[in-house]
Amino acid sequence: MRSLLRTQLRLALTALALVVGPLAALPVVFVLAPRVGEVSVLGLPLPWLLLGVVVHPVLVLVGWTYARRAGQAEQQFTDLVMRS
């Protein structure tokens, strides 16, 4: 049981780090290197592209991967307990 809890917590924290880490870095980047904001990709300034568009598919992808992995971990745990 403890090992399942640890696995799930590790999965959760990995997913959070993947999303929150880069997002938390952004404001510092914008302040330290204001020129980043002037770069424009596909006609949109980079901050608008990242915060307005890119972040959303990334969230769905991370969420979907997490849900799959967490389900697999539970399945393995179930198999283990059933066998013993």
Add this chain to the structure above:
Amino acid sequence: MSGATGWVSVAMVSVVTLAIGAFGLRISRTTSDFYVASRSVGPLWNASAIGGEYLSAASFLGIAGLVLAFGADMLWFPVGFAVGYLVLLVLVAAPLRRSGAYTIPDFAEARLESHGVRRLASALVVVVGWLYLLPQLQGAGLTLRTVTGAPAWTGAVLVAAVVVLNVVAGGMRSITFVQAFQYWLKLTALLVPLVVLLVVWRRDGSPSPASGADGVGAADWLLPLAGGSATDLYQTYSLMVATFLGTMGLPHVLVRFYTNPDGPAARRTTVIVLGLLAVFYLLPPVYGSLGRLYAPDLVASGRADAVVLELPGRMLDGLGGDLLGALLTAGAFAAFLSTSSGLTVSVAGALSQDVLVRLPLGRGRRLGGVAAFRIAAMLALTVPLAVALSTQRLSVASSVGLAFAVAASTFCPLLVLGIWWRRLTDAGAVAGLLAGGVASGGAVVLVIADPDATGWLGALLAQPAAWTVPTAFVAMVVGSLLTPWRIAPGVDRTMVSLHAPEALDLDRGSWQPR
């Protein structure tokens, strides 16, 4: 837009909402249906319902208004509203569903085996719910005034009346159908006009929104944190903390997870919600940007929140503008109705279960569950309605931001520590809830009393989450470590029931939600 089209669209949304509610009423019969819709709702329906409930006035009107007025820094609002669901998915969704609790007070009681924590949590549910209902009702007033010229109180009263009728008559089952319908209505209402408006914008030669003249200067508007000041940076981070961690603590959000059949289904539903929100949140910033070109005067007149409603009439002549404006009005009303309904159900649940059914009526009688719920639903709306009618308004999105801050400072530590840390005690939970609640609640009271405070003090009060959330966590952890003998006796069984897959036949304890 002419007043008549506005009235027609408002009336249609209200009637359709009530009709779907009445349809659901035929199905809902027992007390448990009133709260949780019998757990027989499919993942897409349930996800649409969660999305419909979550996308409030702040999402539909507020974000566009803030982007219009302040530019790139405000993009953090939609980002935070969406990331909040990822945090909820990975930390809370499946264990909460498995706990069998459908409200935060239920969870507190089941996990900590304490009535005191339950009652404190109920009180906080009512506070957060009222705080979040306030901007919904104010937004309704603003909308109705913008599209019909009617005085602001009519919109608030209309929304309150429709919600009370629906909640009192149908409970949660009908609300689930209504909410799912509202998500798709809101998405359509925002998407279709936007396509037309973007065509008009192309025809005008695709001018850059940054060139709009009024309000903040072009560079400040276009670039995040252009001033580079420390208070701006603090506010950005504090907003991130509040929205990332506050979503899980909104009372109307968690109730929905009980309607999933099991833990994995709760996860699947949440992933679908993330997808639905991703599509929706692409849209409001575009409205804000177009507003800077076509409706910059709204900023100076303090009505930036109305930009979504004003744009069609300003960019298109005649019938086209009228019809699209009517569609947007319908979407905005759907936002007020759906979020207010969800909040009302939650606040009413807390009030009826923890206050009203305990009241002695004389001769040893007490209120029955359904009667108590109906009375509580009316109470749940009357108080914020009275406040909405009597105070001057903060901007819609900033008062929603405060509700998120209070939720993040109280329920987030309770849920996260309760689910993942077996040494949490009831005394620690009370310490954390009080510390976070008093700190963030105090900030809210001071901000409402004086919304114009500036400098560091103003920043710390307007965006309190960055210091109140850590305070609550520390108080909860220290309080628990100091009272190790108060760890709930059944904690090991509870932890098994929170985390073990449903397929396993284990001792999960005997706790049942009331």
